[in-house]
Amino acid sequence: KLCRLSSLFTLKESNMKLKILILVASIVNISVLSACSQEQTPRLVTKDRFVPVIGRNGMVSSREKMASQVGVDILKKGGNAVDAAVAVGFAMAVTYPQAGNIGGGGFMVIHLADENKSIAIDYREMAPAAAYRDMYLNDDGSVDNDGSKYTYRASGVPGTVAGMVHALENYGTMSLAEVVKPAYDLANDGFPMYNYLEGSLNARKDRLMQNPGASKAFFKADGSSYKYGEILMQKDLAWSLKQIMDGGKDAFYKGKIAKRIVADMEANDGLITMEDMDNYVALERPALVGDYKGHKIVTMPPPSSGGVHLIQIMNMLENDDLASKGHNSAATLHLYIEAMRQAYADRSKYLGDPDFADVPVEELTSKAYAKLIRAQIPADRARRSTDIAPALNLLAESPETTHFSVMDKDGNAVSNTYTLNFTYGNGAMAAGTGIMLNNEMDDFSAKPGTPNGYGLIGGEANSVQPKKRPLSSMTPTIVLKDDKPFFVTGSPGGSTIITVVLQSVFNVLEFDMNTMHALAAPRIHHQWLPDAVMIEEGVSKDTKDILVNMGHIIAPREMTIGSLSTIMYKEGIFYGAADIRSLDAAAIGY
Secondary structure, three states: HHHHHOOOOHHHHHHHHHHHHHHHHHHHHOOHHHHOOOOOOOOOOOOOOOOOOOEEEEEEEOOHHHHHHHHHHHHHOOOOOOHHHHHHHHHHHHHHOOOOOOOOOEEEEEEEOOOEEEEEEEEEOOOOOOOOOOOEEEOOOOEEHHHOOOHHHHEEEEHHHHHHHHHHHHHHHOOHHHHEEEEEEEEOEEEOOOOOHHHHHHHHHHOOOOOOHHHHHHHHHOOOOOOOEEEEEEHHHHHHHHHHHHHHHHHHOOHHHHHHHHHHHHOOOOOHHHOOOOOOOOOOEOEEEEOOOOEEEEEEOOOOOHHHHHHHHHHHHHHHHHHHHOOHHHHHHHHHHHHHHHHHHHHHHHOOOOOOOOOOOOHHHHEEEHHHHHHHOOOOOOHHHHHHHHHHHHOOOOOOOOEEEEEEEEOOOEEEEEEEEOOOOOOEEEEOEEEOOHHHHOOOOOOOOOOOOOOOOOOOEEEOOOOOOEEEOOOEEEEOOOOEEEEOOOOOHHHHHHHHHHHHHHHHHOOOOOHHHHHHHHOEEOOOOOOOOEEEOOOOOHHHHHHHHOOEOOOOOOOOOOOEEEEEEOOOOOOEEEEOOOOOEEEOOO
């Protein structure tokens, strides 16, 4: 009561407030500190221009607010962070169909408070058994880009359902039916069309209207679009979700859903068979853990390249005093660019599915390797990417991927990134299921040395092979401080994911930003090839001029890069942020 009373005073009365506190506290024989210790009112310091969302018992941050609310409702019912994450994953298949999915795949990083243990779940899509190395090459040896992007042959075996069920059964507390029910209700009863989805559907209408399932699900019978506020119901998707609620994972991989997916594949020259569906498994892998100035960086191992190169770049810059150079100064950005340049060069040769290729994770993430390649970065000039090669011999994906982060009151945390690859995948919906099909086969190197749909170069380690998982840049990450979750982060953005996550972590650890400030700050990106720096609005002209004078090539147009969903836990308070670059994204706490 004393502290609540004191909070009513204005700043001009601060001296009087202090005197009253001392006087009253001395009368009741307690210290001023203990008098106020009961009141854990979060207070951001005056430097914070960007204010995060506050929570006391948990937090969910995602690209879509209805899905975030689903996760918070699960937490309120007593579910843990894994329960909430799985509920969000299924809900986004309904409310964010351009990337949220049960027809794609992704990666989940989990920290379990009771066991002080971090694990990674790989539910990346898998190439069908009938896939082969040169399946996307024309007779003249050129790459058939449409074949790897917009046909049924572009789809890998979906992993999302297997991954979500694995997480729930092993680390959740609620039943599958309980956590899928909110998604089922949203699909069956419908939800009001919101701004971002309305624009997204209209932007891809021509392609979606070519597929009977997608046109039926997302547009009216007369072919017109749903307008803002009108109710969008997805009855076929509701049917699929009910099958999963009642029959679990087997309903998707062995039952009626699988049969409908395979029938649609057979009718449209696709490759996925019932045997492919039945053989799919989500894999639990040891989380990749780096250390940076007293913090543990817990992230995703291959077949994601994200964790490897996040740790690699952080190792390279660990001994540079970035804070004294200044946030987004030319000196700091120069180091970012050159470190990114080397990491993406290494990615082009060494990264792939570890079950099919020897990926030198230990070497790439070692401090010794980082020291070696850091020594090659000039202090005052840019290098050319044509002069940089994968350097161990000296010692693709869509912007419409989506990410969500969850933390609960018990100290559990989940960082999850999943995708269909391109927006709405290959543009096709499996007949009778309401499930959009992915085009993840484009994330393989159709022709090693040739760029994929996002300009990324891949090597033999990421060539097409049956039952192989394509390389990814997805980088779900949890930062631990004193072995407890401190910062949870992740982003969509295809090839930019790694650098977006990197800058969010540096903004927090090096520049002491809160979660909202850390994601609001302007970003850059360099990926070796093409040799150009993408720079968002907000970096000063003077800084860009200095970078140009150093020899850096600035991309000709500004564009937003990534869309972070982040949570920080500090002194008993959850601080959530959903990227201000993304319409209808939301962090919700309670």
